[in-house]
Amino acid sequence: MTFRLKILGSNSAAPAFNRNQTAQVLQVNSSYFLIDCGEGTQLRMSKARVKINKISHIFISHLHGDHYFGLIGLISTMHLFGRKHDLDIFCPSPLEEIINLQLKHSETILNFKINYTFIDQMEDDFLLENRYLTVEKFPLNHRIYCSGFLFREKPKPIRINKSKLPENFSVANLGKLKKGEDIFDEEEKLIYKNADLTLPPRHSRSYAYCSDTKYDENIIPVIKGVDLLYHEATFTKDMEKRADNTYHSTAEQAGMIAKKAETKKLLIGHYSVRYRELQPLLEEARSVFPESYLAIEGNFVDVSE
C-alpha cells in the first residue's frame, strides 16, 4: 500500500534558483491530499503526473501567499477540466472570502462544491477520518495563525500467515483469528494459538507537516515518533536571530525538533531565497539528526510499512 509524499515546491517567499514555493501531495493508497499550494502548483502537479482532479482534500496551513496563491488557479483549472465531485478544503476562515471574491468577479459558477472547514475556528484538532487514516491539526508558532497537519494511518489488521494455516480451516475460525482470538474445539480445548497462525499487523505510518514556525518544543509531544517529519528550515544557524524575529527556524533547530521528537526521518524545506546551495542547510540538520534530507521539487519519499 502506498504512503508517498511528493514535493511540488520547497522554497520560501518567492521562487528562486528553479525552486518554487511550498506545495506537497501526500498519497495514501488511492487518496491524494494536497498540502499548501504556492503559486504555480497546478503546473508542478502536471509535471509530477498528479492528476489534479484526483485531489480530494486540500490543507492550507496559513495565509502567507507562498502557501496558497496557487489555489485559485488550481480551482479554476479543476472547473475547466470538468470536475463534478466535491472538494474539501481545510484552511483559515478568510480563505473562503478570498476565493469567492475572485470567482464572483470572473462570473464563474463552479461545477463542483467546495466544503470549507475553518481550522482557525475549531475547538477540536480532529480534521478527517477515512477508511485508512486520520488527519489532525496542531498549532505552529508563526507571525499569523498557522497550523501543522498530522496524517496517521489507522491500526491495521492482524495478518493471517497462510503458510501456517491448516487445510480445511473453517471460515468461522478465520474470522476468530482476524479478531486476535485463539481457536478452541467444542470442548473448550485450545487447538491453535492465534500467534502461531498469524503475523503482527503491518506498521501504521505517519507524517507530520510543519510549514512555517519558529523553534517550538510544544509540538514535540504531538509529532512524537512519526515516520516522516517535514519541518521548515528557512535559515542556517548563523541567521538564528533573524529566524527568531521572523518566526522561522534554522536547519539546526529543525534537526533538534526531529531528534527530540524521536522521528524516523526529517525532511527540511522552505529555503530562503538567499541560499543558492542547499548543502549547508542539509549538513547543519544532519549534524544534529543524521536522518535528515532535503525536500527537493519533483522528488518523492515513500514511507515503508
Added chain:
Amino acid sequence: MTFRLKILGSNSAAPAFNRNQTAQVLQVNSSYFLIDCGEGTQLRMSKARVKINKISHIFISHLHGDHYFGLIGLISTMHLFGRKHDLDIFCPSPLEEIINLQLKHSETILNFKINYTFIDQMEDDFLLENRYLTVEKFPLNHRIYCSGFLFREKPKPIRINKSKLPENFSVANLGKLKKGEDIFDEEEKLIYKNADLTLPPRHSRSYAYCSDTKYDENIIPVIKGVDLLYHEATFTKDMEKRADNTYHSTAEQAGMIAKKAETKKLLIGHYSVRYRELQPLLEEARSVFPESYLAIEGNFVDVSE
C-alpha cells in the same frame, strides 16, 4: 531606441504543453509595461531576464483568472525584493479589493504605493502619457468587462542631417531647423530650405493588444495601421460557433481584423488547451493575412522605427 514586446505566456484558461497563461512585457526605451499577468508570470519574467522592479505600469485587461492570477504573487515579490517606488496599475475596479483582501490576511503592509486607475469607471480612453508615448484603452467584446490597450509613440523630432550642415552653422539656426523652419538671412532672403539640411522624423511605432474578444469590427478604426497587433485566436475556424458562444475569436478572424485594420504585423495567441500543435492556427491566420506570427513564450518582437 527600443520598442520590444516580450511574450511571457500565450495560452488561454489553463497551462498546457509548456505554455502558460497570458502575460507580456512591452519595453519602450527604458520603460517596462506589463500587460496582463497570468499565474506564474513572475517566474517567466525571471526566465526572460526582465527585472520585476523595473516594471512601472501594469495593465490588466479583465478579471478572468488567466489574465491576473499572477499579480498578487508579483506584488508580494516586488515587496520582498525591496521595492520603494510607486506601481501604477490600470485595471477593472474590483481588482483593488481582491489584492487588498489578500494583503490584509497575510498582514502585509507594502513598502511601496500602488496607484490604481479603474479602467471600467473612466469616461475617457486616455490612460497615460510619458516623454515617449501615450497609452489608450478601447473596449473589447467579451463575456465580462474587457479592455484592449493601444501603445503609440509620440511624433518624433525632425532629424538634422549632419553631413549636410555647413560649418559654423549657428545654434539659433539649428533650433529653427528642429522646428521645421527654413533659414533666412537678415534681409529675409532664403538661405537654406529646411528639407535640404534635415531628414524626416523617424517612424512613431504602435502596438495594439486585444486580449480576449469575439470578432468585432468596431475595433478596426481604433487600431488602424498599427505596426504590431496582438489579437487572440483561441480556436481554429471549425470551432467558430464555440468561439462566438464563448466570446472568443478564431485564427481566421484574427487575420481578418489585421487585414481590415491594415496593420503591419499580427501576433496571435490565447491558444485553447485543446491544441498541442499551433501550426494550424498560424496557417489559418496567414491564409487571410500573410504577416501573421505565433506568440510563443520566451520570444520577442522588435518593432523597427
